[in-house]
Amino acid sequence: MSLLDILAHQLLNGLVLGSFYALVALGYTMIFGVIKLLNFAHGDLYMVGGFIGFIVLSAISSVVGGGWFGIFIAMLLSMLAVGFLGVVIERIAYHPMLSAPRLSILITALAVSLVLQNTALALTNGQYTAFRSDLGFGGITLGGLFITYNQMVLVAAAAVLMIALEFFVTHTQYGRAMRAVAVDADMCELLGINVAAVIGVTFFIGSALAAAAGTMAGAYYGSLWYFMGFLIGLKAFTAAVIGGIGSIPGAMLGGLVLGLLEALGTQIPGIGSEWKDVFSFAVLILVLVFKPTGLLGRSEQERM
């Protein structure tokens, strides 16, 4: 393989990885926007989404098959279920804490994360679960680069979800309300916006996006594990910070940038793929030091 082919290949890997990061980072950033909480349980919703997608697919694969169509159905149902789970978590764990100090709610989020992880641990005995699907290995060759259909479908699905989200936040009343709540929740109440309902919708959408990523990642990589949400949660947080936490386009961009940086970073001589997490979190530290507001973030001004 020529250097150019290697680069192209890594760009593609980065794009796939970045799509997962972006989908999870979107929920992170949206939830941070409306209630200023770093929801450390968000990565675990990705894990739960993967498992629910797997369970649904196992149940329906005899009817619809285990190909992309079946995965698509499994993904939608998983999104719905995890979306409601997100709403329930918000209602039970976070809503009563909204007026408490920020640190309390942050610790609550860690607790929720542990509950989700350990529930999955108990149910799976800590074993890896094989996510069996009938995805082929076909693809097309572009120059020296082989792109599988799976990669194309996956990136396209992520893109469709992100475009739909962008449309939702800019062209619908609830989407605008979501952005408005992120700026000034009290003012929203005075404009007749039911802030609690907007927060609920935000949790639903954010959690559903994480579930979509979880199901697709499970099918693509072929396995599930109770702890799989931990690392992607941290990566998604990194992506959200790179893009500018609270910014929706920032989370999309940050996810892709992080995915590409990781994929390309492993090609730097002396840095193998075992260093890729070190590489990501070094990027996080550099961003926090030199551009804490991220690529698309804005500096927060304290209001009186």
Next chain:
Amino acid sequence: MSGALLQLTGVGLAFAGNRVLDEVDFAVPERGIVSLIGPNGAGKTSLFNCITGFYRPHVGAITFGGHDLRRLKPHRITAAGIARTFQNLRLFREMSVPENVMSGMHCRTHAGAFGAIFRPPRQRAEEAEIRATAAECLRFVDIAGDWNRVATTLPYGHQRRVEIARALATRPRLLLLDEPAAGLHGGEKQELIALINRIRDERGIAVLLIEHDTGLVMKVSERISVLDHGVMIAEGTAKEIQANPRVIEAYLGQEDAGADLEL
């Protein structure tokens, strides 16, 4: 005053033992323009916060159009027909001028979050309606030309009008304006007086304002109430208020008393 649109009866509010409002009786008639004045710290903004549901009065009743407001959450009160603006601008940063106005229409729409996802035709129709109403509100406050701008990049006077347009978009029956003339220059104040009159005359909306610019208050208000240390000390027309010895006394304690009473 049983026919009043907004009626406060014996409203009392205290924070940590400090009385902020004490047995306040106050009313705004349907289609009235009423001002609430008083020295700094008199409790004017607290009174606004009681009306809009951010503070809960400890005693007394607040009714609007005959309905009790005290148990309602702020967004329900807005839906019932009370809108408000702030003395310091509170526009949504990074949202465009029409988006700011459209966010005021939330309580008047029905599509809901899931309607937006699952019922596109109805959602599209409603979205078009929302845009048309936002455009109409911006024309009403005479800044339709700012359509494509990010709200917070507008000149100060225009941002104030966006705030008023956003409040009008909630389709209120009563509009509370908290120091709407703050930071405006002479010409803009004249335009504000005209706008307040048009809001009442053309839209039938009652207006209640808190304002420090006494000249503007005297010109625009039909009735004026004066609050001092949480107590309503006077109520009447501009002439009556100017001649009221208790009002003059209340303002004499102020450093800027001279300026305030220069009518």
